[in-house]
Amino acid sequence: MSNDRIATLFANLPIGRQVSVAGWVRTRRDAGSFSFIEVNDGSTCSNLQVIADRGLDNYDTEVKRVNTGCSVLISGELKQSPAQGQAVELLAETFTVLGWADPETYPLQKKRHSFEYLREIAHLRPRTNALSAVARVRSRLSQAIHRFFDERGFFLVHTPVITTSDCEGAGEMFQVLTGAEADQRGGRGEADKGFFGKRAGLTVSGQLQAEVYAQALGSVYTFGPTFRAENSNTSRHLAEFWMVEPEMAFCDLSGNMDLAEALLKYLLADVLAHCPEEMDLFNRFISKGLIERLQHIVDRQFIRITYTEAVDKLLSSGKSFAFPVSWGVDLQSEHERFLTEEVYGLPLIVSDYPAAIKPFYMRVGDDGTTVAAMDILVAGIGEIVGGSQREERYDILLSRMQKLGIDVDEYQWYLDLRRYGTVPHSGFGLGFERLVQLVTGMHNIREVIPFPRTPGYAPC
Ligand code: 4AD
Numbered sequence: 001m002s003n004d005r006i007a008t009l010f011a012n013l014p015i016g017r018q019v020s021v022a023g024w025v026r027t028r029r030d031a032g033s034f035s036f037i038e039v040n041d042g043s044t045c046s047n048l049q050v051i052a053d054r055g056l057d058n059y060d061t062e063v064k065r066v067n068t069g070c071s072v073l074i075s076g077e078l079k080q081s082p083a084q085g086q087a088v089e090l091l092a093e094t095f096t097v098l099g100w101a102d103p104e105t106y107p108l109q110k111k112r113h114s115f116e117y118l119r120e121i122a123h124l125r126p127r128t129n130a131l132s133a134v135a136r137v138r139s140r141l142s143q144a145i146h147r148f149f150d151e152r153g154f155f156l157v158h159t160p161v162i163t164t165s166d167c168e169g170a171g172e173m174f175q176v177l178t179g180a181e182a183d184q185r186g187g188r189g190e191a192d193k194g195f196f197g198k199r200a201g202l203t204v205s206g207q208l209q210a211e212v213y214a215q216a217l218g219s220v221y222t223f224g225p226t227f228r229a230e231n232s233n234t235s236r237h238l239a240e241f242w243m244v245e246p247e248m249a250f251c252d253l254s255g256n257m258d259l260a261e262a263l264l265k266y267l268l269a270d271v272l273a274h275c276p277e278e279m280d281l282f283n284r285f286i287s288k289g290l291i292e293r294l295q296h297i298v299d300r301q302f303i304r305i306t307y308t309e310a311v312d313k314l315l316s317s318g319k320s321f322a323f324p325v326s327w328g329v330d331l332q333s334e335h336e337r338f339l340t341e342e343v344y345g346l347p348l349i350v351s352d353y354p355a356a357i358k359p360f361y362m363r364v365g366d367d368g369t370t371v372a373a374m375d376i377l378v379a380g381i382g383e384i385v386g387g388s389q390r391e392e393r394y395d396i397l398l399s400r401m402q403k404l405g406i407d408v409d410e411y412q413w414y415l416d417l418r419r420y421g422t423v424p425h426s427g428f429g430l431g432f433e434r435l436v437q438l439v440t441g442m443h444n445i446r447e448v449i450p451f452p453r454t455p456g457y458a459p460c
């Protein structure tokens, strides 16, 4: 079966040509001896209007019975449309119903449904205009990420999902247990020897393994699913999310910031140029002024401040925060929001955080109290990128790991990288769903991943 895609028909307008389209019925309206059937095939936000006249063999038996959700295959001639708001319509010569959808039970009807309701039908929600637009933009962004790195000579590295190292050291790993181990333990979930006699879990970040390849291939990146067993029920946290993680040998913190800024701008510019229909839909129905705000991010230089400057700004603002600020505390979302939305109005790169609130692998500054870390904060979302220059000095890294109580025997391979031909190197993680939130204006992160996993919730 090889059918025409509706998006391609709208782009090329092959008027007078015989085409065949397969898709799902959005609406049917009968007028005299015709039925107007709006069909969508998932390739575009717009529906194709199909005109079926009663001359069709199955007009009374089938065409007049189709309703929202039925799948259909239609062949006929593409005509210039006399109707306003659409360039073409399809005059049906054959009209086949592939699958019926009982209107009494089909959960998607013509009206607008709330996103909360749609989450309960994760298997059907991509058939809605908003969620299918998100899925297409997500796909475009994924491919743009690979293009960006390919154009700059980066190599893609597939880092493991099952790992013994807890990169962020925050104890937020899901543990892995073989079936046999689970049975042996009466399903009690003690995972200390769960992976064939060894403790292992699902990765929280591909960074440590990306560092291995950066110190062999130069510039690499990984882009895959990561997992966090944190009990966060917010509009920007998932238990399973995708992360884009470049890692560059011979690169310092400032080069790292440059790359992160260039990547974000490239991705926003790419969707603005290539997904105009979807962006228009988000701009009108999800977040007013979205396109303008994204263009502003593409056009302006990000602001770079240190953590110390950020804390000073917060303290001197005179604003009272629910979580009081002082040097040494981690910035909370209310602080990030204030800085990005009320003070600067632009993406903000905050660097040089206190060592005590950041993971073991970050490079310790000359002052001994800060690390060469950088987070990028954006309005409405907060932290979208987290990265750092890595500690490349063996002795300093070892003593920091020991101080933090990390089992250094488990990380000999990581220390080896500092023992043999160590180099300054840097990298960052871009939360892919937070990026899709930024681009689509979607309020809740659960709407920008096909099958969200949050505490106690994993549909399909
Ligand atoms: O700041 P994070 O924890 O950094 C790391 O994991 C580093 N190892 C990355 C690196 O340097 N290669 O996470 C990076 C980004 C955050 O800035 C955020 O955008 C996203 O990942 N993120 C989440 N997104 C959705 N749900 C969660 N629970 C997230 N936790 C982090």
Ligand code: MG
Binding pocket: 375, 383, 385, 386
């Ligand atoms: Mg972070």
